[in-house]
Amino acid sequence: MTHDFSQEITGDRESQNQQGNTWRQYFSFNTDHKVIGVQYMVMTFIFFLIGGLLAMLIRAELLTPESNLVDRPLYNGLFTMHGTIMIFLWIIPFNAGLSNYLVPLMIGARDMSFPLLNAISFWILPPAGLLLLSSFFLPNGTAQAGWWSYPPVSLQVPGDQFINGEFIWIVSLVLIGISSIMGAVNFVTTIFWMRAPGMTFFRMPVFVWSVFSAQLLQLVNLPALTAALILLLLDLSFGTQFFKPDANGDPIIYQHLFWFYSHPAVYIMALPAFGIFAEILPAFSRNPLFGYRSVAIATLGIAFISIFVWVHHMFTSATPGWMRMTFMATSMLVAIPTGIKAFAWTATIWRSKLHLETPMLFAMGGAAMFIFGGVTGVMLAATPFDIHVNNTYFVVGHFHYIVFNTITMAIFAAIYYWFPKITGRMYAEGWGKLHFWLTFIPANITFFSMHPLGLQGMLRRVSSYDPQYQGWNIIASLASFLLGASTLPFIANIVGSWLYGPRAVDNPWHATGLEWTTSSPPPRDNFEEIPTVTRPPYDYGNPKYSVIVNSDNSE
């Protein structure tokens, strides 16, 4: 379905802005990519809070070696839901929301290529998320097999009810998967077909490259997870035997299908974060992004290599030696394109005058923490080391350095950076910096503590442990409570600034991206005239390109 916007763009800019600002739109079925983007971001943030509360319950249980706060089935449910919510209802859909908001603006399009499909993609998510949460109220509780949901554990659900926690978990994830596939079709088509005149592939911002690569991965890999979930559901509820070892079924096949998606899923989450760094670091160091083309191609390279690394999650799953060796090599290969990126970020800010506003703090913090998480990632790719720390808190620590200290930091950076564009108002800088330090320090304490715990042998997914591990656990738990509390100044800042903040100018950071050439917030149709792009991105400091965009009628 398409909509004729030509009448709406004839009004003056002020009335268009008001159109884009009506709060009622955000609660309605709307096909404007900007409204959908904000809907995604706000909804996923609510899930982030829920997932965070579950994490703090987990950390509270781990304060003492005994299992004395929640019973074990509930503890299993807590970590299962925490992981599921944070991955499938926070990071991935938040990135989808941010990309939804930014990609059409960044490539000079009026909307996504399939606006109706876009709205449907979003509106699948709230019911799927509520369905997932509702499983807490089932007689036998929610799914308890972890976010991997490996059979045969996931097939051993307590009680005989047809509708059980695992059933609900599978159905919700299939729904979320359908939403993501539709979104991926939309993003890839939009980036291929909707670019403004002159916006060649090598004039696209790296963020768009990242979204493009990540969404290609969704298209190629997500169906494998959907297939695995369908098979799991058939085994669970309809008496088939694909993954049942006692009936000749093979649970290892589930692991192959699951990780064929879920390892690239890490890059589906991380690539947009890298894209965010590539937007913010140049803007706040007033330098062009170093090695732009290499970074763009490295983005595609990461996506491509990540398709061939999934077995490194299965080094301890009776995997044959040749397979271990092969996948150890491919997994380590990912370090090359990611290294190119990290090198480019460093070279971009090298010997420049840094402007340490909140987005820059979060971007630099996130990028630096990625180096740490990346190094432990290479360690885990090495089979002998992985066998030693497999299923310990070392893996949990590494993973959280990526998903929290890198990606969630990047998300916060993005929220602050594009807040003036999205809302037309400025956030409070002091509160933003407070939020950064309240996040950065406790996050590092929390997740660093998990590395020595893991090296000493503390297993993940246990509610009770040997008293020798208590010291690091107390440190991690107390820091995690502080980390949870750090969200409060963020919420106060965002809500307060959105309502009462000072008006923002169109381009408060003097950034070069196309999204900054339109008003804040952008009008319904994004641009009064579709811009013609005549320059590469990231042209900070080049007087030759002081005029950012030559609109057809502007000169």
Add this chain to the structure above:
Amino acid sequence: MQRRHIDESPIRFDLWRRRLPNWLQRFLPSGGGTHEDHHGKGMFGLTIFLLSESIIFLSFIFTYVALRLTTHNWLPPGISGPELSTLVVINTVVLLSSSFVIQPAENALKRNQLSKFRWLWLITIAMGSYFLVGLLIEWKSLDFKITTGLVGSTFYLLTGFHGLHVLAGVVLQIIMLIRSFIPGNYNQTHFGTSATTLFWHFVDVVWVFLFSLIYLWRT
């Protein structure tokens, strides 16, 4: 510090600077930034969706092949497994030849031959429906169920999932036929028919692989 431009970077880090970018640029569509060409955009979107969909089929096929290669007693005692019966052969011939009916139908619509389109389209619907009925008859006649060992699990999974696609294709075809009778709806119908035709070809191609794996791969 003096501001640098990308070309003045002290280190030539971007190795692919000349070759790959130029190569890519030649093959990728350049942007228009408008809502024009719904047909091209729609068909592009559908194509990448079908590529994605084929990964689900590939995952199921991977499961089938992996289980089959590692299971010694694939057929439980007293079970003969799926047979290459006359019914299956006729069903396959009907489904595959329907691709050669739906394509002329779509071409007829492009040339604005509405009544030829409707006849050929109706024949395609009949052929698709025949396949579905044939599938149900085959299911009825078999001596094993979805719960009968791995052979039952995989057989009903593969044929059932494909059957769902055939059903979706037939439903789409019926919708397009009805829409062709609504005056002034020609353009949308046209995209819809192209999309349905592409989807139908996809369903046919998948069946070639499934048919070979299920019926021609003897133990």
